[in-house]
Amino acid sequence: MDPVLLSRIQFAITAGFHFIFPPISIGLAWLLVVVEGRAWRSGDPDYVRMGKLFGKLLAFTFAVGVATGILLEFQFGTNWARYSKFVGDIFGAPLAAEGVFAFFLESTFLGLYLFGRDRVPKAVHWFSILMVAVGATISAFWIIVANSWQQTPAGYAIRNGRAELETFWGAVFNPSTLPRYFHTLAATLVVGAFVMAAVSAYRLLKNREDEIGKRGLKLALPWGLAAAILVAVPFGHWHAVQVAETQPAKFAAMEGLYTSQEGAPLVLFGLVHVEPPELRAKVEIPGLLGWLAFGDPHAMIRGIDAFPADEVPPLWLTFVSFHNMVILGGLLIAVMGWGVLQLWRRRLFESRRFLKLLVWVVPLPVIACQFGWVAAEVGRQPWIVYGLLRTSDAHSETVAAGEILFSIFLFGAIYCFLGALWVYLMVKEARHGLDPALGKEVTA
Amino acid sequence: MDLPTIWFVLVGVLIIGYAVLDGFDLGVGVLYLVARSDEERRIYLNAIGPVWDGNEVWLLTAGGALFAAFPVVYATVFSAFYLAMMLVVVALIARAVSFEFRGKLEGPGWKKLWDLCFGVGSLLAAVLYGVAVGNVVGGIPIDASGTFTGSFLGLLNPLALVCGLMSLAMFTMQGAAYMCLKSEGELRERMRGWTMRGWLAFAVLYAAVTLLAIFLAPHAFEGALANPLFWVLLVLFAVSATAVPLSRRRGRDGRTFLASSVTIASLIGLAAVGMFPRVVASSIDLANSLTIYNSASTPRTQTAMLIIALIGMPLVLAYTAYVYKVFKGKVVFDEASY
Numbered sequence: 037m038d039p040v041l042l043s044r045i046q047f048a049i050t051a052g053f054h055f056i057f058p059p060i061s062i063g064l065a066w067l068l069v070v071v072e073g074r075a076w077r078s079g080d081p082d083y084v085r086m087g088k089l090f091g092k093l094l095a096f097t098f099a100v101g102v103a104t105g106i107l108l109e110f111q112f113g114t115n116w117a118r119y120s121k122f123v124g125d126i127f128g129a130p131l132a133a134e135g136v137f138a139f140f141l142e143s144t145f146l147g148l149y150l151f152g153r154d155r156v157p158k159a160v161h162w163f164s165i166l167m168v169a170v171g172a173t174i175s176a177f178w179i180i181v182a183n184s185w186q187q188t189p190a191g192y193a194i195r196n197g198r199a200e201l202e203t204f205w206g207a208v209f210n211p212s213t214l215p216r217y218f219h220t221l222a223a224t225l226v227v228g229a230f231v232m233a234a235v236s237a238y239r240l241l242k243n244r245e246d247e248i249g250k251r252g253l254k255l256a257l258p259w260g261l262a263a264a265i266l267v268a269v270p271f272g273h274w275h276a277v278q279v280a281e282t283q284p285a286k287f288a289a290m291e292g293l294y295t296s297q298e299g300a301p302l303v304l305f306g307l308v309h310v311e312p313p314e315l316r317a318k319v320e321i322p323g324l325l326g327w328l329a330f331g332d333p334h335a336m337i338r339g340i341d342a343f344p345a346d347e348v349p350p351l352w353l354t355f356v357s358f359h360n361m362v363i364l365g366g367l368l369i370a371v372m373g374w375g376v377l378q379l380w381r382r383r384l385f386e387s388r389r390f391l392k393l394l395v396w397v398v399p400l401p402v403i404a405c406q407f408g409w410v411a412a413e414v415g416r417q418p419w420i421v422y423g424l425l426r427t428s429d430a431h432s433e434t435v436a437a438g439e440i441l442f443s444i445f446l447f448g449a450i451y452c453f454l455g456a457l458w459v460y461l462m463v464k465e466a467r468h469g470l471d472p473a474l475g476k477e478v479t480a
Numbered sequence: 481m482d483l484p485t486i487w488f489v490l491v492g493v494l495i496i497g498y499a500v501l502d503g504f505d506l507g508v509g510v511l512y513l514v515a516r517s518d519e520e521r522r523i524y525l526n527a528i529g530p531v532w533d534g535n536e537v538w539l540l541t542a543g544g545a546l547f548a549a550f551p552v553v554y555a556t557v558f559s560a561f562y563l564a565m566m567l568v569v570v571a572l573i574a575r576a577v578s579f580e581f582r583g584k585l586e587g588p589g590w591k592k593l594w595d596l597c598f599g600v601g602s603l604l605a606a607v608l609y610g611v612a613v614g615n616v617v618g619g620i621p622i623d624a625s626g627t628f629t630g631s632f633l634g635l636l637n638p639l640a641l642v643c644g645l646m647s648l649a650m651f652t653m654q655g656a657a658y659m660c661l662k663s664e665g666e667l668r669e670r671m672r673g674w675t676m677r678g679w680l681a682f683a684v685l686y687a688a689v690t691l692l693a694i695f696l697a698p699h700a701f702e703g704a705l706a707n708p709l710f711w712v713l714l715v716l717f718a719v720s721a722t723a724v725p726l727s728r729r730r731g732r733d734g735r736t737f738l739a740s741s742v743t744i745a746s747l748i749g750l751a752a753v754g755m756f757p758r759v760v761a762s763s764i765d766l767a768n769s770l771t772i773y774n775s776a777s778t779p780r781t782q783t784a785m786l787i788i789a790l791i792g793m794p795l796v797l798a799y800t801a802y803v804y805k806v807f808k809g810k811v812v813f814d815e816a817s818y
Binding site for chain 2: 088095096099100102103104105106107109110112113114115117118120121123124125126127128129131132133134135136137139140141143144145146147148150151152153154155156167200201202204432433434435439442443446447450454457461464465
């Protein structure tokens, strides 16, 4: 088998699985900053219990995130040695900066937060969860810097057969770093809000009087609505405009634009037919794409036909994952919006159907993140560094296909097991302090 | 000192930081296999619970720093050690999740599963640490184009395997010395015993590694003997290694742990001085070795990284020291405990 394809499969599995956890950690950490702040200022025992409950869920998710993240730090070297040699002068620095500025901060303060509740002053305890949130947010920044450099390389010069650093800040703030960072960061807040909302709704379904559930919904729904809107406008829009300008082939594949044209439509729905590339059963709004991307409904936009055949990303997967992300994003705004409306009308805690919905939709924001990531990375193909290095020229030549196949099965099996356990135990933890048999709260 | 030399030292410091700090976590994990009761196991877990995660970051940061400062080494070694790296990751994953999973369900089978994962994961990681260092110092087959031409089984050569056993003994000593600080009564007495056993095994294996290295990796001594730093570190190593059993006998747990830590640090320092300016020796022809010069990133990158390290690491050291101070002393169970 082809070692490049195998390494890609391995990277997709391991990065995709890992990427389930950090958005939950970052989102929950910021919500906990609020919860613990209220617990500290008011001394309200319900907020203290709420902090402990969500703190446990955070700890648990964080642990799986760390465990699955170790492989990613090593995988560039193990599976993508030629890539590592080519980009090492630029790509290693953000990874190291992530370690120095973020991993130490979040890991060290998470220990203090979880185990130090009764050992340090309340202000220090609150500060510790703040530092966990700040550390996780910085971590997201540096990893997106590294990945954005693959998308829109800048601040480099090609010398000695590799990309060498010309300006540090030019590489860090390459054209896609900021739009992608804010888009992703807002998405993590959405994910966190949905997790808190789901846990809260679940508790209220088990016990109508559960204080953690009520407080959780009052906090998570408005927060989630605000973040879900921000993901789309302005950040999603900003990011799309940037892709249109800097990665036109990816943009065309995402939007399903296969022939260059003026007044290109925005495709809301379509079935991709790859050979020859065309969209069937499509629903579209004429002229909207040009207006959204370039502020001009008559703008000339390059379609797939404007690019050499060997520089075109996979059309089906890029289109489908991008559009599913957008549809899910809209759905999430609607769910949160409806929830906030019900909260405002004081009907939320009684509408059991909606509470059930909140429980069951919790995978959707995570899935939306996965779609977004697939659209971003598959849309970048066939390049591992856009326009500079092809994915097919980037793997480790000394690693045999059999070895990669072995590690795919190894991590595939481990991750299936871990994922199932994580879901099962998250649900179990969410029930903490509830006694469904009695239908009322019992103390932990 | 030129930039590549500074980065050789800094990556070395990160690797030492990992060996000293996560070294005791791994050692505690190894000793966990001989724990006698569930209560005792909980003492072990809570002894390292608040700090192990931060300790492991030293390894991740060392990996990142190696990538940034010496990308050729990162790419060559990590792909050459492919299966070994995968094993390391599996071992570290097993350890990391056992902490959280273990206490979540009742039932002896459940706990046994995670106890095994934690212990065996720690043991495997402790051994592989030494195997990796043994290969890097002893040399791996790298041809003139800088390509690794060996195999997984080739990594399990005598020098590397004895190095693996030595690091197991070394981390067991370190873990036991740490547990003395964290436990009381009968458990502490047993941990004092294990400190001594770890030390004895370490001493014997250290002698074996040195002997083997003289014959199998003579290049590690070539430049070193003329380097005054080598002799300073050797004296430091000898003094601290002797201080371990002495302070242990006097019941000075803090000093024993300090001595054990300095022993580890100075030993890795000695290996580094022996290697310098090579980072990975080639067993085909020493001229093919990866050095801090032929594998370095540009001065611009190394300068930027140096600024990052100078801003970031003092902060890291400050809050890490604070957290250790907060959790100083014997393990006391509370609501947050595992």
